[in-house]
Amino acid sequence: MKTIIVVFAVLLLSTFNTQACNKTFEVGTNENYWPPYVELKNGVLSGIEINVIKTLFKGSPFCLKFSVLPSSLRAQEELKQGRIDIMFAATKTKKRSKFAYFSQSYRDEVMLLYKNTLSPNLSSIEQLFSQGFSIAVNRGSYYGAHFEQLKKAYPKQVVLISTADKRFEMLNKQRVDFVIEDALSGLFF
Template sequence: MLKVASVVLLLSSCDVFACFKTLKVGTNENNWPPYLIKQGNTFVGAEVDTVNAVFKNSPFCIEWVYFPSLSRVQQELKTGHIDITFAASYTKARAEYSYFTDVYRDEIMLLYKHKNAKNVVDLVTLFENGATVAINRGSFFGAEFEK
């Protein structure tokens, strides 16, 4: 009888460590120190630490999933193939298919240029001068940039 009780106790204690559900966290980043760095099949960094802290005492496990662009991450979130993404700017369009947490870090987006390029004072001048701009597809850089 003691052996049966021990086995039942052991099996029931294992359930404490089991995941109620595994949440998929989508990212298009793999080398964005200190926020997210992919090391083999593992992701590390401040964003990983933040997500892990949020779900530390929950019944959910986290699985990180890499995609080639933020546009793809957003599409996967929109269709329900992933559950969460991070470091997302709030927009009305995104709010149509997702919920947002409170802000967990503030960020200021800046442009930078090659040191030999003409000075740029604002986005309008940048585009009027026919400049080439590199962006992360699907990212939000503010209302002025969207225009």
């Protein structure tokens, strides 16, 4: 008799769970360790960005399913193809606006240039490129029109790396000279 009650309770709970969601939105991220924004521990994503998304949907008839993708460029393509429904921490551009809707800005991001202790001090990003130094950036991120021009002019010096932990690992191993990264996340690395 106990087995039947447990099975009935499980069936009853699963029925409530399916009725609680009118739709499940697939949320894509490329980061699994981008503190304080995203952190994957024991198969569960947490952090500021995850909390923002969960807070926005709390009490709604919609459920969320988070997926970690290989890069933000891949996440953009998945969004474009309709295989994910939501991305976060993406800059609005004319090109991206052709396939995605953007919310109002929910935070200001400050990007900083980080250097290896053995790399020289520079006075401008142009100096970095003109002196032949390398820079690691997030694959798929947008750092403004000026940086896009520099990227085209000096493609061999721009190293596209999908995650912040790998960018800083490359910097620490002196495989790149500089990294562009969010100020808060950079503090962790």
